[in-house]
Amino acid sequence: MRLVFMGTPEFSVTVLDALIDAGHEIVSVYTQPPRPAGRGKKDRPTPVHLAAEAMGLDVRHPRSLRGQEEREAFADLNADAAVVVAYGLILPQAVLNAPRLGCFNIHASLLPRWRGAAPIQRAIMAGDAESGVCIMQMEAGLDTGPVLMREATPLTPHDTAATLHDRLADIGARLMVDALARLPDLTPAPQPEDGVTYAAKIDKAEARIDWTRPAIEVDRQIRGLSPFPGAWTTHGGKRLKLHLSVLTDGHGSPGTALDDALTIACGDGAVRLIRLQREGRGVQDADEFLRGHPICTADRLGE
16 A cells, blocks of 8 residues: 655654555655754754654655645655654645545544543543553544544553553554555444543643642652653752652651652652652662662652
8 A cells, every 4th residue: 555654753663664564655754854852952853754764765844734835745645545643743634635545543542532642641640541542534623533443451550651652552553554454344433522631742840740749649640751751859959850650658748758768758648769860860770779869768859
């Protein structure tokens, strides 16, 4: 099948690889333009851009698809379908109509729950029992199209945004390959009107931990924002990113270390910190972290 692939982050690369392995012809890859990143603020191509370029594929990165020239260039590809995975641009109707069979999106949630930009993080932060992937036939609305296939996966108390991301990328790649093979036999199911929620983009202001909140919410915040942007607190005037925690017994003044093993009191209950990161350092397991940066009983975080 002649496909246009449209995606930007690492999540999308897994799908692109699967489509190529399945024997599809990728006539062009669309991704977001290179943007300044890193300490030098040099323009950095997206993960999809780098992967597609390494495969020798045609790569395009327009800032918009609304202009007539871009719409015509897209239509001239004469694609059978477009596969869209976390691309980052709204597709105008003319683009949606251009491929012979339409445009199909992999969305990392069980629609209609968590439409929008950050479904993986929001599912963990909300304490959902499960997440999953939907293969959706695209229309003009934000993640409102009918669903062709879906698959759920349970969320565990140890899931982070990173572990769920990888699991859903693998599920999504497999489902999309299956969906394209079965397109004539699949019946798109309209999304129900009940149960719609929106996964707003993560704001950096959400990353600072408020230790007066219940431990269950603090734990979800830490895991849901790991590894990026990373929930954070302070100790001794230095910022600490927290990458993994578990719920545990304990009570005390919020933000206070209850022992020498990183058990921290919350507004209700406590969490034990499992992986942390000091400013300018790599991520460390708790034991390694404590050897170089002890946090002792009665020390306070967040001040």
